[in-house]
Amino acid sequence: MGLDVWNWFPADAQTLLLILGKIILILIPLMLCVAYITYAERKIIGYMQIRIGPNRVGPRGWLQPIADAMKLMFKEVIIPTKSDKFLFLIAPVLSIMPALAAWAVIPFDRGMVLTDVNAGLLYILALTSIGVYGVIIAGWASNSKYAILSSLRVGAQIVAYEIAMGFALVGVLMASGSLNMSDIVEGQAGGISSWYIWPLLPLFFVYFISGVAETNRAPFDVAEGESEIVAGFHVEYSGMAFAVFFLAEYANIILISSLTALLFLGGWLSPFEGMVDAGHWLGETSLFWFFAKACFFAFCFLWFRATFPRYRYDQIMRLGWKVFIPVTIVWLFVEAVMVVAEVGPWAV
């Protein structure tokens, strides 16, 4: 009976509905993850600083993110009088759009991906690079000196770290010989020793640290710099407009964590492949491995925030331009020699 209704739709509409359904299936868990990573952040940093963290709303504070969301939804969005109203309101949207759209090519498990495009890695690089517009436009449209200082800082920082990040990704695609995300993961099959993290160790560190810088998280959070420029680009935002920036930041954290897991740690592949008996769940590929690896990196983001002091602006620039870019360029040459000499687990 149900299928009859389904067949009644024209073929194009069926495809469209299927894609929309898949998008919803990706976005709802993602939004839940975003909500609970904010809770995890407050709890984890709390415990690291020997305090308890939120524990009032619901059992052990589990409903805290729901309460925060409700509060932000009912709060008034204040638009500054002298601001550029259209750009002011569109900036949060420009911030969250790339953070969500990038999930279209992320494979969660073998075949479990919205679109398995050939240029997946390039698509992700392009989308993460346009996320900065939200921040820059927010800073300019607010017409506030703190906000514009912040957007200038972000502009310089993102451009600096994007180059290092791109070079690190070039290393990955040299190793895998493909821009397709699923192919990159499958290229690392064969247990923990064949993951790309080992031959590409310097690139792995450069990628992850650049990822932290690209998401404007501590210790690279000069964009917010609450002790110097109040809250940076979102100082004039309140209510849902602020919440959307917040969602984008955490969606980006999860995205960078997932990407690091996919590109360097074999995504959904098991680290014990070939080490345990065939059929044992530890040796099987599963969503669990991807989730565990991504969670580890997401935890690192929170860990960094609890332990590192903020970088000074000139030190950020020095690290990006004078350390990371030379390191990646040198390692790309080393990798090219390794590929030609057939050292390492290359696909080519």
Next chain:
Amino acid sequence: MTITDFLFFAFAGATIMAALGVVSSKNPVHSALFLVLTFFSASAIWLMLEAEFLAITLVLVYVGAVMVLFLFVVMMLDINIAKMREGFVSYLPVGALFAFMMLAVMVYVVGPVGPDVMGTAALDNAVKHGPEYSNTEALGEILYTDYVLAFEIAAVILLVAIIAAISLTLRRRPATKYQTPANQIKVKRNDRLKIIKSDAEVLK
């Protein structure tokens, strides 16, 4: 009209409207953002031509890097907008003349009239590729075999430009204070701190 046609006209329309916005908006920041939108919709048209590598690279390079730096500069300009508007009418004839000349040249080169300089006539029976076709691979194969020399020359020219730009700004500034991170890390406690033992004494 198929969905592809509809998408083409939507993106082509967006490209033209955004390009008009670049030259007609009063605020330079708005112009820069319109230019971003132009690049974006142009990349969507490339994507429809199965040139996904070029499309995504356009977004990555121009939208993600070049225009961010443009915005960076334009945002810091302190411009009197009313004054900028003054010359609009007097510049209009010259601007329109150049726009018309550009249009004429483009129609001559790629359009249906005139000699087929760019070989665009062959595009009418362009091959539609299947999902297995990788534009990235196709471009790479041509770029690193047939056009390798031109490609390398372009790369060297860009490198020269980078070196020239850096050498313009790389000058000694004795007044600026620098810190050497290597020295900062090398510092031990005893270099900075001296603990002096002294007897407790009470001032009378």
